[in-house]
Amino acid sequence: MDVQSILKQMTLEEKAGLCTGRDFWHTKDIERLGVPSVMMCDGPHGLRKQDGEGDHLGINESIKAVCFPTASALASSFDRDLLRSVGETLGNECQAENVSLLLGPGLNMKRSPLCGRNFEYFSEDPYLTAEMTTEFVKGLQSKNVGACLKHYAANDQETLRMTSDSVVDERTLREVYLACFEKPVREAKPYSVMCSYNQLNGEYLSENKRLLTDILRDEWGFDGFVVTDWGAVQDRVKGLLAGLDLDMPGIGDGNQKKIIQAVKDGILPEEKLDEAVLNMLKYIMRYSENRDTNAVFDREKDHAKAGDIAAECAVLLKNNGGLLPLNKSAKIIFIGEFAENPRYQGSGSSHINSAFVSNAADTVKGMNNVLYAKGYIAKSSEPDAALEKEAVDAARQADVAVIFAGLPNSYETEGVDRKHLDIPDNQNRLIEAVVKAQPNTVVVLHNGAPVTMPWIDRVPSVFEMYLGGDNVGKTTVSLLFGDVNPSGKLAESFPLRLADTPAYLFYPGGKTAEYREGIYVGYRYYDKREMDVLFPFGHGLSYTEFEYGGLKLSKTKINDNERLTVTVKVKNVGKVAGKEVVQLYVRDIESTEGRPIRELKDFAKVELQPGEEKVISFVLDKNAFAYYEPRLPGWYVESGMFGIDIGSSSRDIRLSSEVEVESTQEIPMIFTAHSTVGEIMQTEKGRMVMAGMQKHNQDSSHMSSEHLGEGSDEMVKAMMVEMPLKKAVSFGQMTEEQFESLIKALNE
């Protein structure tokens, strides 16, 4: 039966019921019409399927599953194919477990490194987030299992996450906090979007028609269903009117009754409810008609895959003197509880009950030359003198020490923001003591978000493993010994200290979270402020070296409807095979609006054998040059010169070129007495009308600058550009009548 005919036969009670969950994880069934109940589960980097009692905080037991690297690690792969295959693997697991929808991915922006859920989010950059999401969703949905983009939108902190009001200006919202959703919605067609708990500019997201309908459906063409974050409903009827389809977990029948009553009272038109019902029916029938009953969840195979994926995500932050890869016959000491008990995931609703976990200490058990010392207790920040002494003594006698450090579980969790960026004191102390005894020290980090590294000048090599999933132990060993060449790049900046971070003065805020740093999030901020960082966005080393050359642009001038092809050559000039992430940034050289120094607009991950060279090409369109112009409103390219920067990181730009881009759009303006000459001259019409005026001005100018000395030309120019039109009358450059006819001509 098709969804329209099912809808026609549904009672009002059944309709209200379908828009309300049956329990924590299921929709309601309508047996008489053949509509089954379907299950949805967290997400995002593994399957948290609760067969027993449900909860949304990861407290109760879920089935044994596989934990893949979390989003901050996945984004560091900068690898679209990898994200697609993670999605496919999870889709297969869902089919095998009869799960119709995976509650993820999480694409909130890393506004501050303090957000407790940053490990679940991809990046500080909306373009990278959108790319990673698009592929993940395509992979997952290729198995006929739905994705659920969460948490929509501007939900970038855990403090007061259910009530806080994110105050965001329109340009920032569009360019940063919605841009990460826009592309995946348009291109990957997710089955669903989850509205967040918080408010946006004074309105709860669960009742926000502008976001749930006007932008999501009407502008971006979303055709799935919108689900609440668990318990995010405020006024259920208002929510339905705004475009909120499904209320989860739907405990109790209070909201359902309110829907029925509102229809009876004529407050909620039944056609509006029908729209939501249709959205639900499409999803339920699509899944149930495409069930893959042959799918098998092979936990061993997927655990091995989680290890391969982690290898693509690890970021080699520092490697002075080529200490890494380790010599397989050197005397090595592994230090730190994380070597035995790695931290590989965060806490909260994404918590996976892993079937298998590998650790580095067990992985090297067969090697006589690698020993292990615990060094510290992970749950505590107090130093343990005996453990520390044992580790330092062992380090002194070894050729190399490898310390496994990072953030304990309690530091990164849903519902709580971090208070600082430091790893526990006992770990910092241990690192200092070990490196003093053994200069050949490597630090391996397990954490989901940036940390400070007070010892960085003394430690020659640092590996960022992030929260690398349940096979991270084995993968770390392969990377340390060079069986795999690291190729990850940071998807976020590592600041030198908390006080340097963009939202420092306003994060997390109280009842309101004011996004006063605007569009300057992550590297956009550090670059604009010309600040040093610990490690920049896009940074990551390899065991080989890459040489860049031959940058070519297909044209020197384009208009904003044309495409520009950028080609560049990259060569592996080292001795081992490796992968490089070639990053393309665009720089607006001549903007009159505030714009970041440079913004990531494309990237490619290429694999190269020693001596091999490849040509990479990127195709840029309007999106690469545009900013969001609220006066239009829409995406707008300002005419002028743009820089094309090709880099190995955002701060390691290897090649640059320039292109002139001409806008085909004009920002509509209404001219008033307060419009400045500069504003008028920005428009075609203004330039024409003013051309006639100019001659008159020159002839009768009272502002001859010759007698004013050096620099006076500049002053006069600036005064002219910033002069409100009406002032030309005050200064006698125009009569009242001339002014009136000018305004009329300009606005015609």
Ligand code: BGC
């Ligand atoms: C979280 C969501 C999660 C949901 C269901 C909420 O508390 O914010 O990310 O999908 O619970 O567990």
